[in-house]
Amino acid sequence: MMASLKKPRSANLARTLPYEMQQSLGIKARATDCITRDVANKIDNKHAITETYGVTIEQVQRYLQRIRQHPLRPEKKAIEIAQKKAEIAIETENKRTEEHRTRQANVSEVLDKVFGDLAKCEPDLWSHRAFLMLMGLAYEKLSTNEDELSTEELVKLTKALGDACKVQPKVKTDMGVRQKGQEQTDPIPKKFAEIVQQVYGTNFNETEDPREGGVGG
């Protein structure tokens, strides 16, 4: 009996307490804390323990002390598991962020290729809501991995394009206000026409109908 008390080897060392001793002490063998608490409660009954099992209460206390300090104590293990879980969660989170950022970089490349140099749209194209809206939608769709435009979005886009066509904007530049008909230094990227055609399936030709701002139907 003493041999098993001297060499604690696992977290469930509580179970190595002799069954009779557990019964006598009225403790649950599975929970170390329970043992500690219960033994502490019954510590005044030391004579009974010694008489029944031939061990002193000091020996039992030493044994319990050893359990408390054991590296594989269940409580300690639970903390380690929780820490590991938190680390894994952070790693997963970082991985997702990394993936999202890679996607953002790709979106940036696509937008740059499709819409041309974005610097061109600032500030000259701020009033061209259609351009910005289209670019924004492209960004949103690409970055959220959706591939279809909803009807509502198409309506929004149509309205914006319609507004842009009706009101020929006075574009503010560093040189002052530029009126319609004045020479423009290509404020809309060339591929914009292609994009509009792809979205609407209609022509986009500035030379055909300049009164309507270049959007044909």
Add this chain to the structure above:
Amino acid sequence: MRNGRKTREIKRVRNETLVALRVIYPGPIQADQLFRSLLVLFPTLEFDHFKRDLHYLCDKTYVQRVETEGDHDPALIPWRRRWFRLTTSGIELADSCITDPALDES
């Protein structure tokens, strides 16, 4: 008042907002579109929280609101439809040329 959000999450949202705006720099983008793209990373993000973060980034001059000529009364434009873009210090931060301890996640 953090509305139950953790510090780490707040910093991540703000950083990702800068990263997203960097993609289209120097162009602006609407808050709603920005918010929707962030939902991929933060599915539980609420627009009110995001609005607060945008406000913060604007106050720190990393982000600026872009008012288009069509906005007769900019104050009346709903937040979701407002346009935002990075400022020079915003792009510096997004490109890691400068650091801000308040946005440092480590």
